[in-house]
Amino acid sequence: MESVDKEKLCLLSDKEQKLRCDKVKANMSKSGVDGLLVSDNADVYYLTGRVFSGYVYISIDSDEPCYAVKRPCHLASERMVMIRKPEEMVRMFEGESAIRPPRRMALEMGSLSYNAVTRLMKIFPDVVFADATPVMSAARAVKTDDEIAKIRFSGIKHRHLYERIPHLYQEGMRDIELQVEIEREARLEGCLGQFRVSGDDMELFMGNVLVGENADNPSPYDFAMGGAGMDPSLPVGADGTIIKPGVSVMVDVNGNFTGYMTDMTRCFAVEPLPGRACRAHRLSIDICAELARMGRPGVEAKALYERALEMATEAGMAEFFMGHRQHAGFVGHGVGIEINELPVIAPRSRDILAAGNVIAIEPKFVIPGVGAVGIENTYRVTDSGPMERLTDAPEEIIYFD
Amino acid sequence: MESVDKEKLCLLSDKEQKLRCDKVKANMSKSGVDGLLVSDNADVYYLTGRVFSGYVYISIDSDEPCYAVKRPCHLASERMVMIRKPEEMVRMFEGESAIRPPRRMALEMGSLSYNAVTRLMKIFPDVVFADATPVMSAARAVKTDDEIAKIRFSGIKHRHLYERIPHLYQEGMRDIELQVEIEREARLEGCLGQFRVSGDDMELFMGNVLVGENADNPSPYDFAMGGAGMDPSLPVGADGTIIKPGVSVMVDVNGNFTGYMTDMTRCFAVEPLPGRACRAHRLSIDICAELARMGRPGVEAKALYERALEMATEAGMAEFFMGHRQHAGFVGHGVGIEINELPVIAPRSRDILAAGNVIAIEPKFVIPGVGAVGIENTYRVTDSGPMERLTDAPEEIIYFD
Numbered sequence: 001m002e003s004v005d006k007e008k009l010c011l012l013s014d015k016e017q018k019l020r021c022d023k024v025k026a027n028m029s030k031s032g033v034d035g036l037l038v039s040d041n042a043d044v045y046y047l048t049g050r051v052f053s054g055y056v057y058i059s060i061d062s063d064e065p066c067y068a069v070k071r072p073c074h075l076a077s078e079r080m081v082m083i084r085k086p087e088e089m090v091r092m093f094e095g096e097s098a099i100r101p102p103r104r105m106a107l108e109m110g111s112l113s114y115n116a117v118t119r120l121m122k123i124f125p126d127v128v129f130a131d132a133t134p135v136m137s138a139a140r141a142v143k144t145d146d147e148i149a150k151i152r153f154s155g156i157k158h159r160h161l162y163e164r165i166p167h168l169y170q171e172g173m174r175d176i177e178l179q180v181e182i183e184r185e186a187r188l189e190g191c192l193g194q195f196r197v198s199g200d201d202m203e204l205f206m207g208n209v210l211v212g213e214n215a216d217n218p219s220p221y222d223f224a225m226g227g228a229g230m231d232p233s234l235p236v237g238a239d240g241t242i243i244k245p246g247v248s249v250m251v252d253v254n255g256n257f258t259g260y261m262t263d264m265t266r267c268f269a270v271e272p273l274p275g276r277a278c279r280a281h282r283l284s285i286d287i288c289a290e291l292a293r294m295g296r297p298g299v300e301a302k303a304l305y306e307r308a309l310e311m312a313t314e315a316g317m318a319e320f321f322m323g324h325r326q327h328a329g330f331v332g333h334g335v336g337i338e339i340n341e342l343p344v345i346a347p348r349s350r351d352i353l354a355a356g357n358v359i360a361i362e363p364k365f366v367i368p369g370v371g372a373v374g375i376e377n378t379y380r381v382t383d384s385g386p387m388e389r390l391t392d393a394p395e396e397i398i399y400f401d
Numbered sequence: 402m403e404s405v406d407k408e409k410l411c412l413l414s415d416k417e418q419k420l421r422c423d424k425v426k427a428n429m430s431k432s433g434v435d436g437l438l439v440s441d442n443a444d445v446y447y448l449t450g451r452v453f454s455g456y457v458y459i460s461i462d463s464d465e466p467c468y469a470v471k472r473p474c475h476l477a478s479e480r481m482v483m484i485r486k487p488e489e490m491v492r493m494f495e496g497e498s499a500i501r502p503p504r505r506m507a508l509e510m511g512s513l514s515y516n517a518v519t520r521l522m523k524i525f526p527d528v529v530f531a532d533a534t535p536v537m538s539a540a541r542a543v544k545t546d547d548e549i550a551k552i553r554f555s556g557i558k559h560r561h562l563y564e565r566i567p568h569l570y571q572e573g574m575r576d577i578e579l580q581v582e583i584e585r586e587a588r589l590e591g592c593l594g595q596f597r598v599s600g601d602d603m604e605l606f607m608g609n610v611l612v613g614e615n616a617d618n619p620s621p622y623d624f625a626m627g628g629a630g631m632d633p634s635l636p637v638g639a640d641g642t643i644i645k646p647g648v649s650v651m652v653d654v655n656g657n658f659t660g661y662m663t664d665m666t667r668c669f670a671v672e673p674l675p676g677r678a679c680r681a682h683r684l685s686i687d688i689c690a691e692l693a694r695m696g697r698p699g700v701e702a703k704a705l706y707e708r709a710l711e712m713a714t715e716a717g718m719a720e721f722f723m724g725h726r727q728h729a730g731f732v733g734h735g736v737g738i739e740i741n742e743l744p745v746i747a748p749r750s751r752d753i754l755a756a757g758n759v760i761a762i763e764p765k766f767v768i769p770g771v772g773a774v775g776i777e778n779t780y781r782v783t784d785s786g787p788m789e790r791l792t793d794a795p796e797e798i799i800y801f802d
Contacts, residue, residue, distance in 0.1 A: 071621045233451070233595075258632065
């Protein structure tokens, strides 16, 4: 056998883990399940403070989760079994210190593959199954104070990064060259790089730098903005456009400094942009401020979208709102361990804002001939007042040195 | 409606697309399915030369695929329907120019979520379903000449990158600092960054730089080597270790320059390493050469693993082979659009090598007190001779300037 110094599996304090599990259990009750089994990296990280390969099981009548661990080999917990394959997990439910098997168990049907879920179903032949994805999403949408602290720290780092962007520009640079220098600064600042997205469809490397007309190239991904990208295998973002006077440079780069992300966009330019672009940028700042005022517990997420669209329409900017050749169908989204959490700020969203939600608001405009303008901030929904901004870099268009 | 300049959907030549579809159809026949529907980005890219959001449908009795496209909005094809949701895809099978509905249809059960697959199943109530994942994996495992050309080009770029690594080192650097400079050079060389992995479990940002004892930190991921990482949310790779004389610096960084990856590892050091580490590194080079000689069409993948383990055992190095505190269960893997394709070079692999396979061989050793040594190369299985090396950087330990 391998001899290994063991390390405590759960990196959360007992209190913090209980807080998170209690939120999950409250949602389990609503869904009528008495057991929940997760293995998606984001969910495992949420429940234990670390990523491992294996499973976290929560029983509705137990204070603490149990674990089935494949890798790494050096984790230790009293409530843990080591397994080589999922079928060995049944040992959690056998023997003296066994936990009670569930009657109705939730599995991550929205993130695990069909084959992975059906394999798990076969392991528990007498169990009725439900979807754990909405249970976990709802719990994760309302951040704890510890999570807020991590997001707040990412926001500070993120701002430091953005403050240095004007100094990275050199005359004649291409979008991708500026992006590479931003990526380097981000990584030296402590950005982990990894951009966690829920679902299989969305891909992005580190972030998006959009210069001029490239912002109007439609992309396959469900991001707010597009861009042709450098290669048809990853058709989003920078495409080699040279940065020139008169075009906008929109920077929307990864803020994952802690395992929890902030999402922030700022616009840069070589010299002042045409009036319409400046007005659209100002409008974006105004929409952010307005939505921050509106965003309180109990408010419908779709009301924020409607208000943003209304302001864009009143300003005669609707045709440029959230894209021009192709439009995105939302103006904001929850953010945390993954970039696309709940609530969704979109016309048909049924989400209701709650204290502890962390939401990125990104009212952006694509102005033909100029490019993308507007900003994005990450906000915290507070107990009663307006939303608190966690990405407090200056919002105006920033001119390169 | 949005007015958009249209662009031909398929970026492959007709001949190349037919070649790939014919391989898929041959595997469909073996699986007894007459229709195959894919939407995973890697499979869509394989069949069309670009990533889009939507579906590619292959009918066994049709020469060309059909498409259902959600985004982007500017694609054009005679065999395409635009859809907002999967249910609208049924229009492909209706009307004058309709294609015949399948009796048995393969869906990507290994990569699509349970919810995505069951939603598709409901759209086609009279159809029997099978798994498209092995069908696509088998087709993609045998590369066409066009794919080999892309991989070959990535290999050249990858070598250029590695040639510059010795110049990036500065005395007193931490592993992560060296990694950031390598990442920057890679991106400026044209690396797309994105590291496509099949399955939900594996995550890595751009690559792995392992210095000294950190190589012996077990990781949750199924990579050959581990490392503690900078944060428990992404526990793999560099952990902030300072590069000093006497420790190894293993660099295994992303070679995705074309949508197709090469996988290459080289070892660096400040000054000559202890004898045991040098012997293990030499052994790794010898194993690569031996496996390259063995690797011909018809050879069992597991025979390559067995030979590698045999050579490690004969040299008294088995306890350090593919890890020390934790061991990886393979010595190589197919590579292409994703980093973990077929064939798998592992003890229980049932894969048989075929001409056109592209395989990364990575016999690595973790030597206590020194770190990780050994190399990794990407090879092409030729029609008859030994495997051709596509990552032809020097293999010896490279000393920093």
